[in-house]
Amino acid sequence: MTSLLRGCLRALTMLALSLLCVLPTAWAEENVGVDLMAQLQQFKDGSFDDKARIVAALESSGDERAIAILKSLLAGVLYYRKDDERVVIVKESDDAYQLTDVLNGESLGEAERRDVKKIPINNALRGQLRGALARLSLSHKNPAVRLEAVKEIIKDIDADSVPLLREALTKETDDKVLEAMRTGVAMMDVGSDDKAVRLTAIENLGDTLLPEARQHLQALVEPGGVSDADIRFAAAQALAQIESRRQVYDFLETVFFGLSLGSVLLLAAIGLAITFGVMGVINMAHGELMMLGAYTTYVVQLLMPNHIEYSLLVAVPAAFLVAGLTGIAIERGVIRFLYGRPLETLLATFGISLLLQQAVRSVFSPLNRSVETPAWMSGSLEINSALALTYNRLYIILFSLLVFVALLLILKKTSLGLQVRAVAQNRDMARAMGIRTQWVDALTFGLGSGIAGVAGVALSQLTNVGPNLGQAYIIDSFMVVVFGGVGNLWGTLVGALSLGVVNKFLEPWSGAVLAKILVLIFIILFIQKRPRGLFPQKGRAAEG
Amino acid sequence: MNSRKQISTLRCIVGAVALGMMSQWVQAADTIKVGILHSLSGTMAISETTLKDTMLMLIDEQNKKGGLLGKKLEAVVVDPASNWPLFAEKTRELISKDKVAAIFGCWTSVSRKSVLPVVEELNGLLFYPVQYEGEESSKNVFYTGAAPNQQAIPAVDYLMKDVGAKRWVLAGTDYVYPRTTNKILEAYLKAKGVKSEDIMINYTPFGHSDWQSIVSDIKKFGSQGKKTAVVSTINGDANVPFYKELANQGISAADIPVVAFSVGEEELSGIDTKPLVGHLAAWNYFMSVDAKENDAFIKQWHAFIKDKKRVTNDPMEAHYIGFNMWVKAVEKAKSTDTNKVVDAIVGVKVPNLTGGTAEMLPNHHITKPVLIGEIQDDGQFEVVSKTDKLVPGDAWSDFLPGSKDIEADWVKLKCGNYNTKTKKCSGQNF
Numbered sequence: 001m002t003s004l005l006r007g008c009l010r011a012l013t014m015l016a017l018s019l020l021c022v023l024p025t026a027w028a029e030e031n032v033g034v035d036l037m038a039q040l041q042q043f044k045d046g047s048f049d050d051k052a053r054i055v056a057a058l059e060s061s062g063d064e065r066a067i068a069i070l071k072s073l074l075a076g077v078l079y080y081r082k083d084d085e086r087v088v089i090v091k092e093s094d095d096a097y098q099l100t101d102v103l104n105g106e107s108l109g110e111a112e113r114r115d116v117k118k119i120p121i122n123n124a125l126r127g128q129l130r131g132a133l134a135r136l137s138l139s140h141k142n143p144a145v146r147l148e149a150v151k152e153i154i155k156d157i158d159a160d161s162v163p164l165l166r167e168a169l170t171k172e173t174d175d176k177v178l179e180a181m182r183t184g185v186a187m188m189d190v191g192s193d194d195k196a197v198r199l200t201a202i203e204n205l206g207d208t209l210l211p212e213a214r215q216h217l218q219a220l221v222e223p224g225g226v227s228d229a230d231i232r233f234a235a236a237q238a239l240a241q242i243e244s245r246r247q248v249y250d251f252l253e254t255v256f257f258g259l260s261l262g263s264v265l266l267l268a269a270i271g272l273a274i275t276f277g278v279m280g281v282i283n284m285a286h287g288e289l290m291m292l293g294a295y296t297t298y299v300v301q302l303l304m305p306n307h308i309e310y311s312l313l314v315a316v317p318a319a320f321l322v323a324g325l326t327g328i329a330i331e332r333g334v335i336r337f338l339y340g341r342p343l344e345t346l347l348a349t350f351g352i353s354l355l356l357q358q359a360v361r362s363v364f365s366p367l368n369r370s371v372e373t374p375a376w377m378s379g380s381l382e383i384n385s386a387l388a389l390t391y392n393r394l395y396i397i398l399f400s401l402l403v404f405v406a407l408l409l410i411l412k413k414t415s416l417g418l419q420v421r422a423v424a425q426n427r428d429m430a431r432a433m434g435i436r437t438q439w440v441d442a443l444t445f446g447l448g449s450g451i452a453g454v455a456g457v458a459l460s461q462l463t464n465v466g467p468n469l470g471q472a473y474i475i476d477s478f479m480v481v482v483f484g485g486v487g488n489l490w491g492t493l494v495g496a497l498s499l500g501v502v503n504k505f506l507e508p509w510s511g512a513v514l515a516k517i518l519v520l521i522f523i524i525l526f527i528q529k530r531p532r533g534l535f536p537q538k539g540r541a542a543e544g
Numbered sequence: 545m546n547s548r549k550q551i552s553t554l555r556c557i558v559g560a561v562a563l564g565m566m567s568q569w570v571q572a573a574d575t576i577k578v579g580i581l582h583s584l585s586g587t588m589a590i591s592e593t594t595l596k597d598t599m600l601m602l603i604d605e606q607n608k609k610g611g612l613l614g615k616k617l618e619a620v621v622v623d624p625a626s627n628w629p630l631f632a633e634k635t636r637e638l639i640s641k642d643k644v645a646a647i648f649g650c651w652t653s654v655s656r657k658s659v660l661p662v663v664e665e666l667n668g669l670l671f672y673p674v675q676y677e678g679e680e681s682s683k684n685v686f687y688t689g690a691a692p693n694q695q696a697i698p699a700v701d702y703l704m705k706d707v708g709a710k711r712w713v714l715a716g717t718d719y720v721y722p723r724t725t726n727k728i729l730e731a732y733l734k735a736k737g738v739k740s741e742d743i744m745i746n747y748t749p750f751g752h753s754d755w756q757s758i759v760s761d762i763k764k765f766g767s768q769g770k771k772t773a774v775v776s777t778i779n780g781d782a783n784v785p786f787y788k789e790l791a792n793q794g795i796s797a798a799d800i801p802v803v804a805f806s807v808g809e810e811e812l813s814g815i816d817t818k819p820l821v822g823h824l825a826a827w828n829y830f831m832s833v834d835a836k837e838n839d840a841f842i843k844q845w846h847a848f849i850k851d852k853k854r855v856t857n858d859p860m861e862a863h864y865i866g867f868n869m870w871v872k873a874v875e876k877a878k879s880t881d882t883n884k885v886v887d888a889i890v891g892v893k894v895p896n897l898t899g900g901t902a903e904m905l906p907n908h909h910i911t912k913p914v915l916i917g918e919i920q921d922d923g924q925f926e927v928v929s930k931t932d933k934l935v936p937g938d939a940w941s942d943f944l945p946g947s948k949d950i951e952a953d954w955v956k957l958k959c960g961n962y963n964t965k966t967k968k969c970s971g972q973n974f
Contacts, residue, residue, distance in 0.1 A: 048928070076821070076921055120926045122918055123707070123822050127798040155799075211767030218769065257756040264754070366589045368781065370815045373788070378819075380792055390792040393756065462788075463753035464781045464815075466590075472751055507757050512748045513718050 040069070040087040040102065043119050044080045051121070052128055059132040067136050069102055074129040078102065079116040090116060131156060135164055143174035150180040154187065154212055162188045183208045187216045190235075199234055206238030209249070209386040214242055249386040254504050260393035262500025263400035264462065266493060267455035268473040269480035270404060273492040274448030275327075277481055278424045279441065281335055282342055284349040286477060287470025288356040289449045292326060293319035293456020294465045295360060298369045309374045312457060319453035326356075327449020331442050339441075353474075357467045368466035377461060396458050403454060404493055410447070411489070420444050424487070483523050485533030495534055499523075575618040576611075576880055578603055579638035581649025581659070581670075586626025590780075591859075592651050594810060595673065596621060598860045599648050601848040602867045612874055620644055624655070631655045632662050639668040645880035646671065646870050648863060653677060653721050660685065667882050671870065673862035675805060675827075677724035681939040681952030681960035683886060687909045688866035688902075689859060690828050691937040692728050698914040699803045699826035700729060700775060702929050704736065707801060709773035711742045713762050715786075718747040722777035725805070729775060731943040742770070752782045755789040763793060766800045774802040783807055787820045797822025803916070809855035812923040820919045828898075828912040829861035830925040835899035855923070865902045865910065868894040873904075890955055900934055907952035907960070909937025 091098040099108040134152035189201035205213040220235040296319040380388040411417035422430040484495025506515040582592035646669040663684040675690040703709040716722025766772035803824040873889035911934040917925025940947040959969035
């Protein structure tokens with residue numbers, strides 16, 4: 001009913017516009033301006049239904065300014081001034097609002113927060129606005145915009161939009177957009193009266209992975225869908241084709257989720273692989289060192305509010321330094337007196353973890369802090385409509401591998417690494433060879449802690465930055481290190497990634513809570529069988 | 545684990561000593577004492593500290609007006625440290641040692657359940673300000689937060705009628721409130737003709753941060769052609785990564801709206817709200833509500849807390865209502881005696897902050913309007929739906945087989961758990 005109405009309205013306005021073209025242009029423009037103005041005035045106190053009507057009218061008005069108005073309404077920057085009820089676009093600057101007239105772009109100076117009132121929109125309106133903007137930008141210069149527009153239209157395709165698509169199809173040059181448009185048209189054509197058209201449409205839909213396409217096909221094969229056996233058969237075949245391809249992508253998606261969880265585990269555990277694995281210190285404050293890294297990110301963002309894009313690049317070395325220095329302080333201040341007494345070390349470091357948590361509570365308040373995600377880390381890399389990899393996870397996988405390789409190089413290729421390994425294997429002998437073991441201990445612990453800080457930067461992009469951040473990861477980190485084999489970095493890598501993948505394959509089948517329990521039970525059983533983990537250290541070092 | 549216990553006992557001892565010292569030097573003047581039982585440390589401190597401040601502000605305000613029954617009010621603040629058994633100990637201390645006239649406190653259901661036997665044994669008064677799962681009505685407890693029929697059910701109605709949702713994801717944290725609420729909602733949805741294959745229920749641990757596969761499942765569940773909505777009883781911290789993941793996987797509020805029962809202004813103030821715009825929350829109060837009581841309350845709050853950026857939220861309003869009701873009841877009974885106040889308070893009406901009135905009902909719940917709000921980019925809510933009438937709180941849900949026939953009435957029946965079929969009151973309390 002509404003679509004019919006909208007269609008009528010559009011036709012009428014088309015007619016009106018073509019009439020207007022005949023008239024002197026100046027008069028026409030002014031008139032449209034007045035018309036727009038009148039409609040805009042209704043925006044401010046109309047109900048959501050009224051607003052929906054106005055948006056539809058604006059869309060069909062053909063006025064060039066409509067796009068800008070609809071866009072600013074969607075972005076939530078359309079306000080009205082309380083004293084003269086003029087509708088304005090607002091740009092927020094430090095403490096005041098910069099106003100521009102919505103119709104002629106004239107600057108209206110600044111205003112106080114209280115002088116203007118926002119024109120509220122709701123979800124239904126947001127959906128309508130997106131649709132309207134999509135239809136209006138089908139002929140946009142940029143193919144990416146056109147592609148987005150077509151996708152938006154396809155989401156909620158109706159008989160009205162198809163002529164628009166068909167028309168745009170004839171002018172389209174970009175392959176991707178063309179394909180999307182054809183899919184859109186095919187979605188409508190599956191309901192056509194002509195059998196041949198229907199069959200080609202079904203074939204077309206079988207090639208895409210769009211969930212909407214599947215729905216249209218599903219509707220055909222459902223009992224009571226179509227009676228024609230040929231069409232049913234074709235649709236069923238197309239569906240099967242889609243389904244088998246989707247399964248492959250679902251599998252890939254789960255693997256990606258698993259790897260991403262694994263990479264988080266790896267980041268959390270890799271620092272511990274140094275302090276616990278190489279030095280044998282049970283450091284319960286490891287999680288809090290990650291927390292410090294995350295808070296460093298927060299502080300860095302506070303210091304450079306206008307360069308959020310680069311903040312993470314600055315935060316990584318900063319977090320490494322902060323956490324590393326804290327680690328060295330902990331080692332020099334507490335742990336070095338407790339070497340060889342694991343139980344006391346455990347208690348002391350647990351105490352330090354509480355101290356650090358409370359310190360953060362006192363300095364930053366117990367509330368979580370908001371760390372912003374830079375634009376390049378938001379959204380997802382769309383491979384096709386069945387598989388999209390989120391950027392933040394993608395970057396974190398790469399980042400964790402990078403950290404792993406860097407650590408491996410430090411241990412294998414530098415003289416510090418050589419000394420660390422020497423001390424880990426045989427402290428007395430290393431000392432006899434002239435290595436300052438105390439100095440090496442402090443640096444090793446600092447290295448492990450610094451890496452925990454770097455992990456904190458990554459975690460700040462995934463979870464809450466608050467005083468409890470570390471506690472959530474400490475168990476997981478120990479689990480990974482023990483599972484992978486104490487003292488073996490490769491073990492940590494394999495352990496983390498495989499635990500992540502196993503967890504993600506279990507999750508859909510058992511639920512998140514049970515999946516975690518099952519993984520823990522698996523590790524308990526595994527440790528019974530192989531107490532030294534996946535890759536036990538061999539030779540003399542293993543005795544140590 | 546052991547050492548943690550040690551630390552909490554240590555904290556408890558220190559707290560008790562400090563408290564003992566405090567109560568000694570204040571006992572001189574003749575005052576009416578009001579107990580404030582909110583965690584000021586531990587995990588729940590995030591939410592509960594604000595409520596302590598709210599109570600201090602309300603008490604301060606009442607004292608400026610000349611106190612109560614000619615006496616000054618005096619706040620006794622204790623810190624149960626997010627430790628459930630400690631809630632019971634602190635309650636015992638407040639009632640038997642400090643002789644408080646009423647206690648305002650608790651946040652989580654488990655803390656309330658821990659306090660319940662103590663207030664009943666010692667015949668104290670507890671005002672509980674948070675939305676909860678229902679299925680309880682005690683003579684000594686007044687529930688000023690929402691019962692499920694004042695939050696969850698209207699929210700589902702809104703999604704069904706105004707958003708047109710046909711498929712439902714009930715996502716929650718794995719503990720008593722989400723489990724009970726989801727049980728009620730599932731029964732309600734089925735009663736409305738929703739098939740079981742159109743309902744997906746999912747529980748996650750506290751503080752869950754890896755939402756990839758769950759969000760991906762929701763996305764798949766929602767791409768079957770019918771409008772899908774998520775009803776979230778996800779608690780606390782876990783919400784932020786959940787909404788972030790939704791945004792990253794490209795699910796906007798227009799595609800799959802999420803209505804949350806545990807996300808309010810306070811929770812939003814710590815996070816980047818851009819990815820959340822358009823998602824919904826159901827409460828009985830929003831800071832953005834245009835009412836003169838609300839403006840006055842916000843102004844008073846900002847003046848008291850000396851920070852213009854602090855937000856107000858639903859449990860604060862519940863304390864505002866609860867405290868004013870208690871004051872009115874004490875004035876009516878001309879006494880702070882528990883039994884007299886319990887009798888006097890039923891039927892008491894006080895203004896709420898959204899321009900209406902709240903009335904204490906015989907089942908010790910109150911009447912509330914139900915508001916549905918959409919999250920805006922400034923961390924506030926835009927009200928998109930409001931019930932026409934005030935909704936009376938229902939202690940026992942009508943949609944659960946066990947509690948359908950149960951009624952709570954402390955005036956006529958003198959019972960919180962009366963079975964209308966067997967005509968029996970099963971025990972004195974819950």
